[in-house]
Amino acid sequence: MKQFWAFVKKEWYHISRDYRTLLVLIGMPIVQILIFGYALSNEVKNTRIAILDFAGDSYSKELTDKIEASRYFETVTYLRSMNEIDRSLRSGEAKMVVVFPNNFTQQLVHQHESQLQLVTDGSNPNLSATLINYINAITRDFQTRVINEVSLPYTIHVQTRMMYNPQLLGAFTFVPGVIALVLMLICTMMTSVSIVKEKELGNMEILLVSPMHPLAVVFSKAVPYIGLSVGILSIILLLSVFLLGVPISGSIILLYVVSLIFIISALALGLLISTITNSQQVAMMISLMGLMLPTMMFSGFMFPIESMPIPLQWISNIVPAKWYFFSIQSIMIKGLGMEAILKEFLTLCGFAIFFLVLSVRNFKVRMA
Amino acid sequence: MFSIEVESLTKKFGSFTAVNSITFTVKSGEIFGFLGANGAGKTTAMRMLCGLSRPTSGQASVAGFDVYRQAEEIKQRIGYMSQKFSLYADLTVLENIEFYGGIYGLTRGEIKDRGEELIERLDLRGEEEIMVAELPLGWKQKLAFSIAIMHRPSIVFLDEPTGGVDPLTRRQFWELIYEAAATGITIFVTTHYMDEAEYCDRVAIMVDGNIRALDAPEKLKRDMGLATMERVFYSLAREATRGD
Numbered sequence: 060m061k062q063f064w065a066f067v068k069k070e071w072y073h074i075s076r077d078y079r080t081l082l083v084l085i086g087m088p089i090v091q092i093l094i095f096g097y098a099l100s101n102e103v104k105n106t107r108i109a110i111l112d113f114a115g116d117s118y119s120k121e122l123t124d125k126i127e128a129s130r131y132f133e134t135v136t137y138l139r140s141m142n143e144i145d146r147s148l149r150s151g152e153a154k155m156v157v158v159f160p161n162n163f164t165q166q167l168v169h170q171h172e173s174q175l176q177l178v179t180d181g182s183n184p185n186l187s188a189t190l191i192n193y194i195n196a197i198t199r200d201f202q203t204r205v206i207n208e209v210s211l212p213y214t215i216h217v218q219t220r221m222m223y224n225p226q227l228l229g230a231f232t233f234v235p236g237v238i239a240l241v242l243m244l245i246c247t248m249m250t251s252v253s254i255v256k257e258k259e260l261g262n263m264e265i266l267l268v269s270p271m272h273p274l275a276v277v278f279s280k281a282v283p284y285i286g287l288s289v290g291i292l293s294i295i296l297l298l299s300v301f302l303l304g305v306p307i308s309g310s311i312i313l314l315y316v317v318s319l320i321f322i323i324s325a326l327a328l329g330l331l332i333s334t335i336t337n338s339q340q341v342a343m344m345i346s347l348m349g350l351m352l353p354t355m356m357f358s359g360f361m362f363p364i365e366s367m368p369i370p371l372q373w374i375s376n377i378v379p380a381k382w383y384f385f386s387i388q389s390i391m392i393k394g395l396g397m398e399a400i401l402k403e404f405l406t407l408c409g410f411a412i413f414f415l416v417l418s419v420r421n422f423k424v425r426m427a
Numbered sequence: 428m429f430s431i432e433v434e435s436l437t438k439k440f441g442s443f444t445a446v447n448s449i450t451f452t453v454k455s456g457e458i459f460g461f462l463g464a465n466g467a468g469k470t471t472a473m474r475m476l477c478g479l480s481r482p483t484s485g486q487a488s489v490a491g492f493d494v495y496r497q498a499e500e501i502k503q504r505i506g507y508m509s510q511k512f513s514l515y516a517d518l519t520v521l522e523n524i525e526f527y528g529g530i531y532g533l534t535r536g537e538i539k540d541r542g543e544e545l546i547e548r549l550d551l552r553g554e555e556e557i558m559v560a561e562l563p564l565g566w567k568q569k570l571a572f573s574i575a576i577m578h579r580p581s582i583v584f585l586d587e588p589t590g591g592v593d594p595l596t597r598r599q600f601w602e603l604i605y606e607a608a609a610t611g612i613t614i615f616v617t618t619h620y621m622d623e624a625e626y627c628d629r630v631a632i633m634v635d636g637n638i639r640a641l642d643a644p645e646k647l648k649r650d651m652g653l654a655t656m657e658r659v660f661y662s663l664a665r666e667a668t669r670g671d
Contacts, residue, residue: 065529069518076517261511265575268477268507268584270499271530 062271066279073253074283084249084287088241088295095233096303103131103189109153111138114163122175122201126157131193148180155179155190167205223308223392230303235388236360238295239380242288242318243325243354248346249284250329255342258333274419281326288322289315308394314387317400320407321383327414328379334421354380379410430455430582430613431476436485438471445471447636448485453615455581458608460627461617464664468636469617470510470586476615477507477584490581506575506612510587513571516560520551523559524574531578545573565596569603576607583607585616594622601626621657630656632663639663 074081108126112119127134135153138144147153158176160166167173177194179187224231254277257263266276292315299305307314332345355361357375364375375381386403389395397404431453438446446468453459463469474480476489478498487493492500514523524545528538546552549569559567568588576583585604589597597620604626608614616627624630624644631641640647640663644656653659 062530062532065526068529069515069522069526072518072522073515261509262513262515264479264509264511265507265513266530267479268502268505269527269530270502270532 063275063279066271066276067282070253070280070283074287080249084245085291085294087244088237088291089298091237091241092234092295092298092303095237096230103186103193105133106131106154106186106190107135107152108132108190109136109138109144109147109156110134110159111141111144111156112159113161114159116162116164118164118167118173118205119159122159122198123157125197125201126194129193129197131190144178148178151180153180154183154186155194157194230299230305231392232360232388234295234299234303234305235384235391236358238292238318238387239321239358239360239384240351240354241291241295242322242383243350243380244346245291246284246288246322246325247329247332247350248343249287250281250326251332251336251342251346252339253284254280254330254333255336255339258337259339273422277330277422281330284326285319285322289319292318305391307391309390309396313397314390317383317386317390317404317407320404320411321379324379324407324411324414327411327418331414331418331421334418353378357381358384360384379407382406382410428455429453430457430490431459431615432486432488433476434486436472436475436487437483438468438475438480439483444636446475449631449633449636449638451631451638451641453582453613455613456608456611458604458614458616458626458628460624460630461615461633462619462621462624462630462660463617463633464619464667467633467664467667469633472633473584473586473615473617477505478502504581506578506580506583508571508575508583508585508588510590514559514567514574517558519556519558520546520562520570521555523570524577527574528577533578541577545577549573565592565599568592568596568600572600572603572607576612580612582613582615585614587617587619589618589620589623597623621655621660624656624660632660634664634667 110123110126112123123134126132136147138147138156141158144156144158147156156178158178160174160176163173163175175194175198177191179190181187254263257266257280263276267273296307296314300307328350329346332342332349336342336345357364357371357378358380359375364372364381367375382403386400386407389400389403393399429452431451433452434450435448436446436450437444437448449472461469461473471480475482475494476487478494478501482494489501490504492504494501515526518526521542524542525538528542533541546555549566551566551570554562559570562570572583572585572588575585589600592600601623604614604616616623618624627644629641629643630647631638632647633639640659642650644659647659648654648656651659651662653662
């Protein structure tokens with residue numbers, strides 16, 4: 060036990076004296092939260108559009124007003140001819156052009172049918188699709204009002220409600236995502252690099268010759284990083300709750316318990332990496348390339364797993380971050396309890412045990 | 428009373444025989460030198476004795492314990508210092524002392540007393556709080572050696588401990604080794620500096636995994652009719668076929 064604390068103390072000196080790394084460790088999650096929270100956003104707000112109104116009658120004006128009044132759109136220019144559409148999109152002046160044909164009102168009133176053309180910049184498909192949805196919704200709304208004047212016999216009023224995230228805030232997805240990403244990086248990269256560093260400096264030999272058990276060496280190395288990870292997790296949670304207004308609907312204790320299991324599996328993965336390489340750079344590259352990319356792609360925080368091809372969905376199952384992401388999203392946003400995430404929780408435990416056993420075995424093999 | 432007894436010790440890596448059936452004994456309190464070119468197998472032999480590497484075949488006991496079955500007992504009784512530098516550069520002198528004392532299971536009181544004594548002996552008074560990175564290489568090595576014997580081992584293994592320092596600093600380092608040997612600690616040292624070979628009680632010269640000569644430096648020189656250990660070494664190592 061005394062050996063253990065001597066080691067933890069020494070490891071803590073290393074961490075606390077390496078200001079640059081410490082700054083990166085603490086700074087990275089903060090910057091990521093701020094960037095995702097304020098700068099990067101897939102919400103559509105004040106998109107620049109152009110209007111080409113051949114009708115210029117009462118309904119076309121009214122619909123234009125409704126579009127402009129929404130917080131999604133901002134009309135930057137009124138075009139005069141079809142020829143100007145291409146130029147307007149090409150120059151990036153507008154992301155979408157709304158075209159009203161001749162006699163918009165007249166056709167609607169007399170033939171009960173009229174056309175509205177939307178021309179969008181398809182080079183950004185997601186944005187285009189979102190814009191079209193918004194215009195559709197506004198038009199539908201407008202139509203209902205017009206129809207009510209005329210009064211049709213049957214109408215279906217669609218009522219939508221977005222549960223758990225009524226304002227559709229992006230933060231609800233990326234906060235759990237950033238947590239998963241940052242914990243994975245810190246735990247895996249820092250552990251593997253710090254163990255490999257001992258090897259590179261030749262200190263590992265001294266430690267292995269000492270009466271301290273080799274596994275005790277490795278585990279006591281992990282302890283300060285568990286502490287650091289929990290600290291960083293707390294920073295992210297505080298920022299999310301107080302700065303971005305993301306709620307923690309479920310149990311905080313459960314959130315920490317699940318996180319701890321994830322941290323342990325990430326540490327074990329770092330240990331595994333440290334057993335296969337002797338160079339800090341290789342360890343760092345494996346951690347970055349081998350873990351950060353899959354974590355971003357397959358955890359479900361950037362790309363929905365449901366819409367991936369089946370083989371990729373299978374692959375996503377072996378990414379621990381996916382299970383963790385789902386668990387903390389359920390706990391934080393939906394406020395679910397242990398019974399709802401039991402499968403994910405057990406899978407994470409499985410990963411932790413699997414990586415631990417594998418790395419311990421590998422470590423012993425290396426010793427001989 | 429032998430401190431180290433080795434018989435037909437062999438280490439193979441695949442088809443490559445790094446150490447080929449070596450046999451020797453080291454007496455308690457002796458300064459035993461292990462000489463050889465790079466790749467001669469001296470570090471591999473030492474690693475087997477320290478429990479860092481498992482022998483392929485043969486027998487070896489260190490401090491009376493078997494290297495196969497009693498590695499833990501051996502670890503309690505040996506000190507080790509490698510050619511690669513072994514102190515933590517971002518820890519102070521005192522923190523290094525506390526750390527190594529801690530992992531060797533010394534009590535707080537022992538660490539304090541022996542640490543004081545060590546700082547006094549190395550003339551590091553007033554420098555306890557500076558980072559090891561700022562010490563000159565010679566001092567680092569002296570400090571590393573002193574820390575390696577802080578837990579009072581019965582044997583200390585030194586793997587090319589004086590790499591990269593000038594002959595004068597090496598001489599000072601050897602004074603520490605003599606002091607340690609005088610307290611009864613057995614010194615097992617590998618080196619390729621021939622001036623260091625002269626300081627040893629006995630030396631074993633390894634060539635291509637085999638021990639080609641083993642005796643006191645004086646006796647080796649006399650038997651071979653050569654003036655210096657350097658000549659003795661070259662006349663034996665000339666036949667070497669491997670190296671790096």
